[in-house]
Each structure stands twice: as C-alpha cells, then as structure tokens.
Amino acid sequence: MLSTHTDKTLLAEMGHRIARLRVEAGMTQAGLAYEAGISKSTVERLEAGRSIQLAGLLRVLRVLQLIGHLDQLLPEPVQGPIALLDGEKPVRRRPPRKKKPADAEAVPWRWGDQ
Numbered sequence: 001m002l003s004t005h006t007d008k009t010l011l012a013e014m015g016h017r018i019a020r021l022r023v024e025a026g027m028t029q030a031g032l033a034y035e036a037g038i039s040k041s042t043v044e045r046l047e048a049g050r051s052i053q054l055a056g057l058l059r060v061l062r063v064l065q066l067i068g069h070l071d072q073l074l075p076e077p078v079q080g081p082i083a084l085l086d087g088e089k090p091v092r093r094r095p096p097r098k099k100k101p102a103d104a105e106a107v108p109w110r111w112g113d114q
Helices: 007-024 029-036 040-047 054-063 067-073 081-086
Strands: none
Touching: 007 040, 029 040, 029 054, 040 054, 054 067
C-alpha cells in the first residue's frame, strides 16, 4: 500500500485483503463475525472498504491471527544516540525560582516606586 493513496482507497484495499485472508482461512463472514464478537454487517462493511471501529478491526485481526503484525505498523519508539549513551533520558524540571533580595521585603511598596 502506498502512502499516496487516499483514505478511501486504503480502506478498500484493506477490506479486500481481509476478505481474501478470511476466505483462505476457510471462514464465512458470519463465522468471522461470531468468532470476533462483532456483527456480520460490521464484517461486511470492513470488507467493502467502509469504516468500522478500531476495536472491531482488532478483534478481526486477532481471529485471523494477524494481531502480531501490528508491531510492524506501530513499532516501539527508538531512543536517540545521546539517550543511549547517557543510559537514561533526563527528567525535565523547571528552573528554580529566583529569590528576592532580603532587603526588598523590608521596604513596603508604594505607588510610583519602580
């Protein structure tokens, strides 16, 4: 699948591939729907290239034993070379507040002071 495809063409291609994989697994749409715990119309929408909820897609992928392929789609973030050298990513902290001079609190503020 190319990154230049529209959402509509990507959904259609995904639906086509899922339909082929379902048939190769010897399953009907109703059987897949039952195993995944979703409705048959959801499987029909998916295979027709229409949008379904992400949870439904995950259930279908699990039944078709494709859930492990999500690691290729969403790989773990890789640490940068500096973080690898340091061993840990430093915790970002706010800089300490600047303290007022001790004598500044002794003199009360008045209008016109700057």
